[in-house]
Amino acid sequence: MDSPSVKDRIFQAVRNGSTEELRQLFSDKETILANLSEKDDDERTPLLVAIKEKQFEIIDFLVKTIKDNINIEGNVRSQNIRKMSLFSWSKVDVDMFSIGPPEKDKEFTQTFVCPSSDTEIIRDIANQISVLKLMEYLIDLDYDDVSWFEFVTNSFITSSMPRPEKIIALELMGAAFVIKELLSEVVWEEHTICVRGLQCWEKAFELRNSITNGRLPIPKILHPLSDVARKAIGDVIEVTVPLQLKEMQEHLTYRDSPSMAFAQALLVILRTFGQRDIEHSKPNYFHLKTLLEYGKHIPDDGSIRLINVCLLILEHLNNYNGNDSPKCLQIFVEGFLLYSDVIVRLEKNPVNSTERREELTFTNLLAAIKFGSIIVTKLMFHPPPISIQIQDNCYSVVQRTYALIITVFKLHRPDRGEIERLNQVLSGYFRIEKRRKGFTSFLHMAVERFLETSIDDELMIAVEVIQLFIDNGADPRIIDCDGKTPLHLLAECCSPDCKDVFYCVFQAVLEGGGHLDQVTADGVTVLKIL
Structure with missing residues (x-):
């Protein structure tokens, strides 16, 4: 009997959840990208199979492998962002290109040519997995270099995902660029990364408003914010026309604070995930992570805002189960600990403090206790093996819940x-x-x-x-x-x-x-x- 081929072994390792086997199979750097591009009998790549079968450790391993091995050109396009491929999505004229699947009786003067074989790895998945899920699996706001954001955006642009999905992709990538600057410890000259996010939103507007060859415009429909969301963000309203976006970009000088853009990024994310259908209503790591990072950057005098950001995170807790990304559970833990930190801080305020009186009500404390007990339950019934981190998280949440x-x-x-x-x-x-x-x-x-x-x-x-x-x-x-x-x-x-x-x-x-x-x-x- 013939021994299985490398390709067969790769797909078997993906289905078995064996990262160690994949690590051995991908030991030759010369063939890694070719191996990642292999397809099974159903025309699915290893990453697509891992996503479909919810092999979360394998997904993380494969995405990291792609990030470590894609071809990043050495030349620098600007001081802060490296050029990722033979073209940049920001140069695309959407009126000249076919966006998404072929549209009946419509002719376009150009079609996309994939800039490099590397881009195909994400491009082909983007045709079969929703953008919301791709953002969850591909984007790590803490550790990703902005050059990876460029690569992913190029991959989305070259894909044949439907036009509405491509608009969402550009809007969410724009939010990712903006929030990346928020998390950066470096002061970026002229807010380069933040401006890149605004360029994504500008391109999304172009795609929305394109009427070439009989296209119909796709207006942006704002999502009504809940009371909790409004208390978390304030009275900011999402921009709805390109002119407002241009005015925001003009204000982003070296001296101006990009806080307005940060609030817009959060509004984009809340709208996008608020308008999703039931199929995609499960907790999403990218969504929750952006809320958590926004909350972490609220100053100490913004206790009420921070409490409501935490509530925005924790309101997704009941929809979480063992089939969802375990990284979401980590966000729930961190959100709860952040919430309890605020309560401890308010408890130290003077007894007649307005914030203390309004926020430390029995009803609010009981809600926090309930969140804590639910998180502990989720941690206790986490699928094996139970890591030290799960045990430590469980102890921390039990400790804080008891304190409440x-x-x-x-x-x-x-x-x-x-x-x-x-x-x-x-x-x-x-x-x-x-x-x-x-x-x-x-x-x-x-x-x-x-x-x-x-x-x-x-x-x-x-x-x-x-x-x-x-x-x-x-x-x-x-x-x-x-x-x-x-x-x-x-x-x-x-x-x-x-x-x-x-x-x-x-x-x-x-x-x-x-x-x-x-x-x-x-x-x-x-x-x-x-």
């Missing part, structure tokens, strides 16, 4: 109705938590913080919260990543000097279902520790 619950009791002393609402959130969470082990539970965290507390008032609140957890179904037998139950943690700190309240907590956990003879992975029982 403590804040509720410190600031509000909730009434009976509010306690019922909190009970509903906690009991729902604890029913799910019982099905997993090996993570720090809410009860573990409550016991840890109780043992670290020395101030009497805070000690009594900690005791109250521990009892609240037990009453709502927290399982004292659940083990953490070290195989310990909450009783093990208490037993390790037991001494003749312990206060009476310590023994009250120990008794409460024991009566809640804890076992003195439950063993750790090392065979240590609570009784043995005592």
Whole structure:
């Protein structure tokens, strides 16, 4: 029997999710791009197969391999942006070219010629995958060089994706250029990258307004913003005509702040993803990442704006499941931690502070607690293998969620109705938590913080919260990543000097279902520790 060819082995490795096998197959730099361009019996490239089968590690590996091996010419087109291919998308006259699939009874004077074989790798995928998904997989705002943005934009332009999709591609790439400058630690002369983003938007307007050979214009329809989005961005309105865009570009001198362009980028992204159909309504990493980075750059005096940016991120949490990109879950974690940071900051404001009074309401704190419990649930049920990062994220979110619950009791002393609402959130969470082990539970965290507390008032609140957890179904037998139950943690700190309240907590956990003879992975029982 003949051994499988390199091509067959590549596609088998993609389907099996084996990055190590692909790394070996791509060891020859001379053949990497040819291997990436191989097609299976269904005319699909390795990257397209990985996307279709949601092999996220493989997608990341293949995209990084493309980035590391595409042909970037050595000559510099400007001080800041390297030329990527034999032509630049910004020079294209859209009225002279066929944009998208052939249009019936319409003749065009020119057709696109692919500038290099490298461009075909992304171009051919762009014909079969939505732009929204491609932005999620191809664009990394943190680490990508702007030359990669140029390459991707050229690839989109040369593709045969439909005209409406190509408009969206140009608008989103424009937003990516603009936000890239926001994230850059370098002060770009004349805001070169930001201007490049505006040029993308200008080209999108040309494509929208083209009426050559019977084309119909495609007007930009603004998306109504929610109250949360409006509080996050302010009263900025998205530009709808090229003249407004030209005026914005004229203001982008070396001394002027590009903040207006940053707000426009966010509006473009909110509109584009807000108008998507149900099929594409799942959380999208590019979408969430842009919101997160925008939030991180809001100054300390913009607490209300930042809270609402975090809410824009977290409102997508319920639509996330294990079939979505795990990078989205990381954004939810970071968004929640950012949210809780703002709450901690507001808590330190004077009691009569307007921001503190308006934002630290019981309803807002309960919403944050609910977000935290949902994120922990998603992390606990993350598909294996469970990485150290997942465990660390889980611990951080449990820690912050517990702190929010403590804040509720410190600031509000909730009434009976509010306690019922909190009970509903906690009991729902604890029913799910019982099905997993090996993570720090809410009860573990409550016991840890109780043992670290020395101030009497805070000690009594900690005791109250521990009892609240037990009453709502927290399982004292659940083990953490070290195989310990909450009783093990208490037993390790037991001494003749312990206060009476310590023994009250120990008794409460024991009566809640804890076992003195439950063993750790090392065979240590609570009784043995005592």
